[in-house]
Amino acid sequence: MRQVSTHRLQEGDILGRTIYTNDGRVLLGKGMALSASYINRLNKLGISIVYIDDEVSKDIVIEDVISEEHRREAMSSLDNAVQAVKVGKDFDGFTAKKSIDNIIQDILFQKDIFIGLTDMRTYDNHVFAHSVNVCVLSTVLGKALKLDHESLQGLAIGALFHDIGTVKLPKELLKKRTPFTPAEAELYKTHANHGFDILRTKRELNLLSAHIAFQHHEYFNGSGYPRKLEGDSVHHWAQIVGIANFYDNLVNDGPGHTHIAPYEACEILMGSSDKFFPRDLIITFLKHIAAYPTGCTVKLSTGEIGIVVDQNKSLPMRPIVRVVLADEDFSSAQAKEYNLVEERTLFIDSILE
Known part of the structure:
Protein backbone atom coordinates (compact mmCIF):
# COMPACT_ATOMS: atom_id res chain seq x y z
CA MET A 1 0.00 0.00 0.00
CA ASP A 54 -0.56 -2.08 -6.53
CA GLU A 55 2.18 -4.51 -7.51
CA VAL A 56 5.07 -2.32 -6.38
CA SER A 57 3.55 -1.63 -2.95
CA LYS A 58 1.44 -4.71 -2.17
CA ASP A 59 3.84 -5.89 0.56
CA ILE A 60 4.12 -2.49 2.28
CA VAL A 61 2.25 -2.50 5.59
CA ILE A 62 1.06 0.86 6.95
CA GLU A 63 -0.18 0.43 10.49
CA ASP A 64 -2.41 2.81 12.42
CA VAL A 65 -1.73 3.57 16.08
CA ILE A 66 -5.31 2.65 17.01
CA SER A 67 -7.70 0.16 15.45
CA GLU A 68 -9.88 1.22 12.54
CA GLU A 69 -12.95 0.34 14.61
CA HIS A 70 -11.93 2.56 17.54
CA ARG A 71 -11.06 5.45 15.21
CA ARG A 72 -14.48 5.12 13.61
CA GLU A 73 -16.21 4.93 17.01
CA ALA A 74 -14.48 8.12 18.18
CA MET A 75 -15.52 9.98 15.02
CA SER A 76 -19.09 8.78 15.48
CA SER A 77 -19.28 9.83 19.16
CA LEU A 78 -17.90 13.25 18.26
CA ASP A 79 -20.40 13.55 15.42
CA ASN A 80 -23.25 12.74 17.83
CA ALA A 81 -22.01 15.43 20.21
CA VAL A 82 -21.75 18.01 17.41
CA GLN A 83 -25.24 17.24 16.10
CA ALA A 84 -26.66 17.66 19.63
CA VAL A 85 -24.88 20.99 20.17
CA LYS A 86 -26.14 22.26 16.81
CA VAL A 87 -29.76 21.91 17.92
CA GLY A 88 -29.13 23.16 21.44
CA LYS A 89 -29.30 19.79 23.17
CA ASP A 90 -26.99 18.13 25.69
CA PHE A 91 -24.76 15.29 24.53
CA ASP A 92 -23.71 12.06 26.23
CA GLY A 93 -20.22 12.54 27.62
CA PHE A 94 -20.15 8.97 28.94
CA THR A 95 -20.27 7.55 25.40
CA ALA A 96 -17.35 9.77 24.46
CA LYS A 97 -15.46 8.52 27.53
CA LYS A 98 -15.95 4.94 26.36
CA SER A 99 -14.48 5.78 22.96
CA ILE A 100 -11.58 7.53 24.67
CA ASP A 101 -10.87 4.54 26.91
CA ASN A 102 -10.61 2.32 23.82
CA ILE A 103 -8.10 4.72 22.24
CA ILE A 104 -6.06 4.87 25.44
CA GLN A 105 -5.98 1.06 25.71
CA ASP A 106 -4.82 0.74 22.09
CA ILE A 107 -1.98 3.18 22.75
CA LEU A 108 -0.97 1.75 26.14
CA PHE A 109 -0.84 -1.74 24.59
CA GLN A 110 1.91 -0.74 22.13
CA LYS A 111 5.53 -0.62 23.21
CA ASP A 112 7.11 1.57 20.52
CA ILE A 113 4.82 4.04 18.76
CA PHE A 114 5.81 5.72 15.52
CA ILE A 115 3.14 7.74 13.71
CA GLY A 116 3.08 8.18 9.96
CA LEU A 117 -0.47 7.53 8.79
CA THR A 118 -2.10 10.33 6.78
CA ASP A 119 -5.85 10.82 7.11
CA MET A 120 -8.11 10.81 4.07
CA ARG A 121 -10.30 13.80 4.94
CA THR A 122 -13.26 15.33 3.18
CA TYR A 123 -14.41 18.91 3.64
CA ASP A 124 -17.31 17.63 5.75
CA ASN A 125 -15.44 15.23 8.02
CA HIS A 126 -12.30 17.36 8.49
CA VAL A 127 -13.13 18.50 12.02
CA PHE A 128 -13.92 14.92 13.09
CA ALA A 129 -10.83 13.30 11.52
CA HIS A 130 -8.62 16.13 12.76
CA SER A 131 -10.01 15.91 16.29
CA VAL A 132 -9.51 12.14 16.53
CA ASN A 133 -5.98 12.48 15.17
CA VAL A 134 -5.16 15.22 17.69
CA CYS A 135 -6.60 12.96 20.40
CA VAL A 136 -4.31 10.10 19.31
CA LEU A 137 -1.22 12.32 19.02
CA SER A 138 -1.91 13.91 22.41
CA THR A 139 -2.41 10.54 24.10
CA VAL A 140 0.83 9.21 22.60
CA LEU A 141 2.67 12.23 23.98
CA GLY A 142 0.88 11.88 27.32
CA LYS A 143 1.95 8.25 27.53
CA ALA A 144 5.56 9.21 26.75
CA LEU A 145 5.36 11.77 29.57
CA LYS A 146 4.15 8.97 31.90
CA LEU A 147 0.80 10.57 32.76
CA ASP A 148 -1.41 8.36 34.92
CA HIS A 149 -4.60 6.84 33.47
CA GLU A 150 -6.95 9.46 34.94
CA SER A 151 -4.82 12.26 33.49
CA LEU A 152 -4.62 10.48 30.12
CA GLN A 153 -8.41 10.28 30.07
CA GLY A 154 -8.87 13.98 30.85
CA LEU A 155 -6.20 14.89 28.29
CA ALA A 156 -7.73 12.68 25.59
CA ILE A 157 -11.29 13.95 26.18
CA GLY A 158 -10.07 17.55 25.91
CA ALA A 159 -8.14 16.68 22.76
CA LEU A 160 -11.13 14.97 21.13
CA PHE A 161 -13.36 17.98 21.86
CA HIS A 162 -10.74 20.72 21.45
CA ASP A 163 -12.40 22.06 18.28
CA ILE A 164 -16.05 21.48 19.21
CA GLY A 165 -16.47 25.26 19.30
CA THR A 166 -16.21 25.31 15.49
CA VAL A 167 -19.82 24.06 15.44
CA LYS A 168 -20.75 27.71 16.07
CA LEU A 169 -18.89 28.91 12.95
CA PRO A 170 -20.16 29.21 9.34
CA LYS A 171 -19.64 26.10 7.17
CA GLU A 172 -18.11 28.20 4.42
CA LEU A 173 -15.37 29.34 6.80
CA LEU A 174 -14.52 25.77 7.79
CA LYS A 175 -14.34 24.64 4.15
CA LYS A 176 -12.01 27.45 3.11
CA ARG A 177 -8.49 26.24 2.20
CA THR A 178 -6.93 29.58 1.25
CA PRO A 179 -5.63 32.03 3.88
CA PHE A 180 -8.26 33.77 6.00
CA THR A 181 -8.87 37.49 5.72
CA PRO A 182 -8.21 39.39 8.99
CA ALA A 183 -11.95 39.41 9.70
CA GLU A 184 -12.25 35.68 9.01
CA ALA A 185 -9.25 34.97 11.24
CA GLU A 186 -10.85 36.88 14.12
CA LEU A 187 -14.11 34.98 13.65
CA TYR A 188 -12.29 31.64 13.58
CA LYS A 189 -10.50 32.46 16.84
CA THR A 190 -13.84 32.54 18.66
CA HIS A 191 -14.07 28.74 18.47
CA ALA A 192 -11.81 28.49 21.55
CA ASN A 193 -14.30 30.49 23.66
CA HIS A 194 -17.26 28.59 22.21
CA GLY A 195 -15.60 25.26 22.99
CA PHE A 196 -14.99 26.22 26.60
CA ASP A 197 -18.58 27.36 27.03
CA ILE A 198 -19.89 24.06 25.60
CA LEU A 199 -17.68 21.76 27.68
CA ARG A 200 -17.58 23.51 31.05
CA THR A 201 -21.20 22.56 31.79
CA LYS A 202 -20.53 18.85 31.28
CA ARG A 203 -20.35 17.49 34.83
CA GLU A 204 -19.29 14.03 33.67
CA LEU A 205 -16.17 15.52 32.05
CA ASN A 206 -13.06 16.86 33.78
CA LEU A 207 -13.24 20.68 33.86
CA LEU A 208 -9.61 20.76 32.71
CA SER A 209 -10.79 19.18 29.45
CA ALA A 210 -12.83 22.35 28.87
CA HIS A 211 -9.71 24.42 29.50
CA ILE A 212 -7.93 22.46 26.77
CA ALA A 213 -10.55 23.70 24.29
CA PHE A 214 -10.01 27.21 25.71
CA GLN A 215 -6.19 27.18 25.66
CA HIS A 216 -5.05 24.96 22.77
CA HIS A 217 -4.12 28.02 20.68
CA GLU A 218 -2.20 29.75 23.48
CA TYR A 219 1.57 29.97 22.90
CA PHE A 220 4.51 29.84 25.28
CA ASN A 221 5.62 33.38 24.33
CA GLY A 222 2.18 34.94 24.83
CA SER A 223 1.40 35.39 21.12
CA GLY A 224 -1.54 32.96 21.08
CA TYR A 225 -5.25 33.41 21.69
CA PRO A 226 -7.77 34.04 23.15
CA ARG A 227 -6.09 35.36 26.34
CA LYS A 228 -2.41 35.64 25.30
CA LEU A 229 -1.28 33.45 28.20
CA GLU A 230 2.47 32.98 28.69
CA GLY A 231 4.74 30.17 29.89
CA ASP A 232 3.31 27.91 32.55
CA SER A 233 0.09 29.94 32.63
CA VAL A 234 -0.90 27.64 29.77
CA HIS A 235 -2.02 24.37 31.36
CA HIS A 236 0.28 21.40 30.73
CA TRP A 237 -2.49 19.42 29.02
CA ALA A 238 -3.28 22.37 26.74
CA GLN A 239 0.40 22.58 25.77
CA ILE A 240 0.33 18.90 24.81
CA VAL A 241 -2.84 19.28 22.74
CA GLY A 242 -1.49 22.53 21.29
CA ILE A 243 1.54 20.68 19.88
CA ALA A 244 -0.60 17.87 18.47
CA ASN A 245 -3.05 20.37 16.96
CA PHE A 246 -0.23 22.50 15.50
CA TYR A 247 1.43 19.49 13.86
CA ASP A 248 -1.77 17.96 12.49
CA ASN A 249 -2.79 21.30 10.99
CA LEU A 250 0.57 21.51 9.24
CA VAL A 251 0.39 18.08 7.57
CA ASN A 252 -3.32 18.17 6.62
CA ASP A 253 -5.50 20.63 4.73
CA GLY A 254 -7.79 22.60 7.01
CA PRO A 255 -9.67 25.87 7.53
CA GLY A 256 -7.58 28.72 6.11
CA HIS A 257 -4.62 26.60 4.99
CA THR A 258 -3.30 23.70 2.90
CA HIS A 259 -0.83 21.04 4.02
CA ILE A 260 2.95 20.69 3.90
CA ALA A 261 5.16 17.59 3.99
CA PRO A 262 5.72 15.90 7.38
CA TYR A 263 9.49 16.49 7.32
CA GLU A 264 8.86 20.21 6.79
CA ALA A 265 6.32 20.20 9.63
CA CYS A 266 8.91 18.57 11.92
CA GLU A 267 11.39 21.34 11.09
CA ILE A 268 8.80 24.07 11.73
CA LEU A 269 7.78 22.46 15.01
CA MET A 270 11.40 22.24 16.13
CA GLY A 271 11.85 25.90 15.20
CA SER A 272 8.95 26.80 17.49
CA SER A 273 10.78 25.47 20.56
CA ASP A 274 10.43 27.81 23.56
CA LYS A 275 8.49 30.22 21.33
CA PHE A 276 5.18 28.46 20.87
CA PHE A 277 5.78 25.33 22.95
CA PRO A 278 8.30 24.08 25.54
CA ARG A 279 11.36 22.50 23.90
CA ASP A 280 11.24 19.32 25.98
CA LEU A 281 7.65 18.58 24.92
CA ILE A 282 8.51 19.08 21.24
CA ILE A 283 11.57 16.82 21.43
CA THR A 284 9.52 14.07 23.08
CA PHE A 285 6.72 14.48 20.54
CA LEU A 286 9.02 14.29 17.51
CA LYS A 287 10.51 10.99 18.73
CA HIS A 288 7.17 9.43 17.76
CA ILE A 289 6.69 11.07 14.35
CA ALA A 290 7.81 9.66 10.96
CA ALA A 291 9.29 12.58 9.02
CA TYR A 292 8.91 10.48 5.87
CA PRO A 293 5.84 8.28 6.43
CA THR A 294 5.79 4.70 5.22
CA GLY A 295 4.07 4.55 1.84
CA CYS A 296 4.97 8.07 0.69
CA THR A 297 6.76 8.68 -2.62
CA VAL A 298 10.15 10.41 -2.42
CA LYS A 299 12.82 11.76 -4.74
CA LEU A 300 16.39 10.96 -3.70
CA SER A 301 19.48 13.12 -4.12
CA THR A 302 20.48 10.83 -7.01
CA GLY A 303 17.29 11.76 -8.87
CA GLU A 304 15.81 8.29 -8.31
CA ILE A 305 12.15 7.93 -7.36
CA GLY A 306 11.14 5.52 -4.61
CA ILE A 307 8.64 4.57 -1.91
CA VAL A 308 9.37 4.61 1.81
CA VAL A 309 8.85 0.98 2.84
CA ASP A 310 10.02 0.99 6.46
CA GLN A 311 11.38 3.17 9.25
CA ASN A 312 14.54 3.39 11.35
CA LYS A 313 12.92 4.56 14.58
CA SER A 314 16.22 5.62 16.12
CA LEU A 315 16.86 7.90 13.10
CA PRO A 316 13.44 8.97 11.75
CA MET A 317 14.97 11.19 9.05
CA ARG A 318 16.69 8.10 7.50
CA PRO A 319 14.04 5.55 6.44
CA ILE A 320 14.29 2.59 4.06
CA VAL A 321 13.40 3.49 0.47
CA ARG A 322 12.47 1.14 -2.40
CA VAL A 323 13.61 2.55 -5.74
CA VAL A 324 11.87 1.52 -8.95
CA LEU A 325 13.10 2.05 -12.48
CA ALA A 326 10.12 4.10 -13.52
CA ASP A 327 8.61 7.54 -13.52
CA GLU A 328 6.31 8.69 -10.76
CA ASP A 329 3.45 6.33 -11.68
CA PHE A 330 5.65 3.27 -10.95
CA SER A 331 4.77 1.55 -14.21
CA SER A 332 7.83 -0.71 -14.21
CA ALA A 333 9.35 -3.30 -11.88
CA GLN A 334 11.08 -2.93 -8.53
CA ALA A 335 14.82 -2.33 -8.67
CA LYS A 336 16.38 -2.13 -5.18
CA GLU A 337 16.08 -0.81 -1.65
CA TYR A 338 18.27 1.69 0.19
CA ASN A 339 18.61 1.76 3.97
CA LEU A 340 19.50 5.42 4.43
CA VAL A 341 21.16 4.67 7.77
CA GLU A 342 23.73 2.67 5.84
CA GLU A 343 23.78 4.80 2.66
CA ARG A 344 25.23 7.86 4.37
CA THR A 345 25.84 9.92 1.21
CA LEU A 346 22.27 9.43 -0.02
CA PHE A 347 19.53 11.86 1.00
CA ILE A 348 15.82 12.40 0.43
CA ASP A 349 15.36 15.50 -1.68
CA SER A 350 11.58 15.82 -1.41
CA ILE A 351 8.25 14.06 -0.98
CA LEU A 352 6.31 13.79 -4.25
CA GLU A 353 2.55 14.16 -4.31
Missing part, protein backbone atom coordinates in the same frame (compact mmCIF):
# COMPACT_ATOMS: atom_id res chain seq x y z
CA ARG A 2 1.22 3.52 -0.77
CA GLN A 3 0.05 7.12 -0.62
CA VAL A 4 -1.07 8.81 -3.83
CA SER A 5 -2.28 12.35 -4.37
CA THR A 6 -5.82 12.31 -5.78
CA HIS A 7 -4.72 14.29 -8.83
CA ARG A 8 -2.36 11.41 -9.74
CA LEU A 9 -5.00 8.67 -9.46
CA GLN A 10 -5.76 6.63 -12.56
CA GLU A 11 -8.80 4.60 -13.53
CA GLY A 12 -8.47 1.08 -12.17
CA ASP A 13 -6.34 1.99 -9.15
CA ILE A 14 -7.33 -0.16 -6.17
CA LEU A 15 -8.22 1.69 -2.97
CA GLY A 16 -5.99 0.40 -0.16
CA ARG A 17 -7.80 1.91 2.80
CA THR A 18 -11.47 2.58 3.49
CA ILE A 19 -12.66 6.19 3.47
CA TYR A 20 -15.31 7.05 6.07
CA THR A 21 -17.87 9.80 6.57
CA ASN A 22 -17.88 11.84 9.78
CA ASP A 23 -20.40 9.52 11.45
CA GLY A 24 -18.34 6.41 10.74
CA ARG A 25 -20.19 5.13 7.65
CA VAL A 26 -18.22 3.82 4.66
CA LEU A 27 -17.82 6.34 1.86
CA LEU A 28 -15.57 4.20 -0.36
CA GLY A 29 -14.44 0.74 0.68
CA LYS A 30 -11.00 -0.85 0.67
CA GLY A 31 -10.39 -2.96 -2.45
CA MET A 32 -12.65 -0.88 -4.69
CA ALA A 33 -11.39 -0.19 -8.22
CA LEU A 34 -11.56 3.55 -8.80
CA SER A 35 -13.47 4.74 -11.85
CA ALA A 36 -13.18 8.20 -13.38
CA SER A 37 -16.40 9.25 -11.64
CA TYR A 38 -15.10 8.08 -8.23
CA ILE A 39 -11.81 9.93 -8.74
CA ASN A 40 -13.71 13.08 -9.68
CA ARG A 41 -15.89 12.67 -6.58
CA LEU A 42 -12.83 12.35 -4.32
CA ASN A 43 -11.48 15.64 -5.65
CA LYS A 44 -14.84 17.37 -5.19
CA LEU A 45 -15.04 16.11 -1.60
CA GLY A 46 -11.71 17.81 -0.87
CA ILE A 47 -9.70 14.61 -0.33
CA SER A 48 -6.09 15.32 -1.31
CA ILE A 49 -4.39 11.99 -0.52
CA VAL A 50 -5.58 8.36 -0.64
CA TYR A 51 -3.94 4.95 -0.24
CA ILE A 52 -3.80 2.46 -3.11
CA ASP A 53 -2.64 -1.13 -3.49
